[in-house]
Amino acid sequence: MKDWWQATFLQGRQNVIITDTKGYPVQISYGEKGKGKPLILLHGMGNWSYNWRYSINPLSQHCRVICFDAKGYGFSEKPVSRREDNGHQIIELARIIQELCDEPPVIVAESLGGLVALSLAQEYPHLVGRLIVVNVPIFAEKLPHWAMWILAQTPIEIIETIDTLRLTYLLAPLFREIMAMERRQVLYDPSVLSQEDIYWIAYPFIEFPGTIVKVAEELQIAAREIAKWQEKKPNLLSKIQSKLSAIECQTLILWGQQDSWFPASHADKLHKYIPHAKLQILPNCCHDASIGSSQEVNQAIVEFLQETNFL
Template identity: 70%
Template sequence: MKDWWQRNFPQGRQNLIITDANGYPVQIAYGEKGTGKPLILLHGLGSWSYNWRHCINPLSKYFRVICFDAKGYGFSEKSLSRREENGHQVIELERIIKALCDEPPVIVAESLGALVSLALAAKSPHLIGRLVVMNAPIFAETLPHWAMGILAQTPLEVIQTIDYLRLAYVFAPIVREVMAIERRKVLFDPSILTEEDVYWITYPFIEIPGTLVKVAEELQIAVKEIENLQAKKPNMLTEIQNNLSAIECQTLILWGDKDSWFPASHGEKLHQHLPNSRFKILDNCYHDASTGAFELVNTEIIKFLQDTNFC
């Protein structure tokens, strides 16, 4: 099967070295297509750049579209010898923007990526020209899926052993089937997920050691955040919520009307807290908006950026 990066980006997969939040050099995989103002596509938890497969070409007609895999995800380097601290994604996103963009980009972000981008927009407003967030877990009170709960409760040493033994590779057909079933549950029309989609979505988990460990670690960080939120202890979720009013850039909030993970009422609440925001419900859309409602997503992004004079 032809390499996805080579097929979608003129220069294929490129690599960028940044200093991560722990102060170590780390290699970030990315691709870019188009010319003009920069537009960064930021994926969610457990995903990688492939999740934006339906958005790259349409948006690249107007922008220099940049897709990157966050540290530990997809084809980016996994720092397995070091435990992550909450908030590392925000620091690393800031450094990636500074390395790849010579002007404030548009950030289009989904799920956990949307939460990270909101945190950065409040912390460093000068770095973002426009912001588009989709189905953000900004008001989450629990992990939205049973499998996430299992990974979050499993000691990392056990996950590392599974990874070391390459069990995902050994049982690749089962892994693909299970992940296909779960991915189709977050799509209004499950039939749009092709066998090729399943192959690439599961590729990092099956072929690239460290991916499962990274996802489990992020989920354990998320659980701790939610526990601190409920116990009214210091936590990043509360900090981001309290800083929403400081976000200055024009923001578009897109939300699936049938998102069972984070309901559309969360999107409306986010809109009320952001002074320069617009809120759009995506009809017949579950949590995976970049796949399940990509045509509407692309249309709304372009319209928003034209309306706000960013095209």
């Protein structure tokens, strides 16, 4: 099968080295397409740049689109010997922007990526030109899927053993089928997911040791944060919620009307907290909006950037 990076980006897959929150160099994989002002596409939990496959070309007609895999995901480095600190994604996103952008970019972020982007806009406002968040778990009260819960509860040593034995590689056909079943559940029209899509969605989990460990680690951090929030103990989620009114940049909130993970009522609540925000509900759309409603998402992004004089 043809290399997705090479087929999508003129220069194929590129790499940039940043310093992570523990002071270690880490390699981040990315691709870019188009010219003009920078626009960064940020994926969610368990995904990688491929999830934005329907947005890269349309948005590159207007901006310099930069699509990267967060540390531990996709083709980026997976430092399994180091445990992550809560909130590391925020600092690492800031450092990626500083390396790749010569002016504040548009940040388009989906699901967990949206939560990271909201915090970035609070802590590093000078690094955000415009903010677009899609189906963001800002008011999540639990992990939304049973598989996430299992990974969050499983000792990391067991997951490391599974990863070391390369069980996903040995059982690749079964693993792809399971992932396909689960991904179709977050799509309004499951038929849009092709066999090629399934191959690439599962690719990092099958081919790159460390992927499952890093995703499980992030889920365990998320589970602890939700537990602290429920117990009214200090937590990052409450901190982000309490500072939503401090977000200064023009913001677009996109939300799937049928999102079963994080209901559209959360979108209304988020909209009320952010001063310069516009809300758009996407009809016939579940959680995976970048795939299931890509045309509507792309159109909404372009119109928003035109309305706010970014383009």
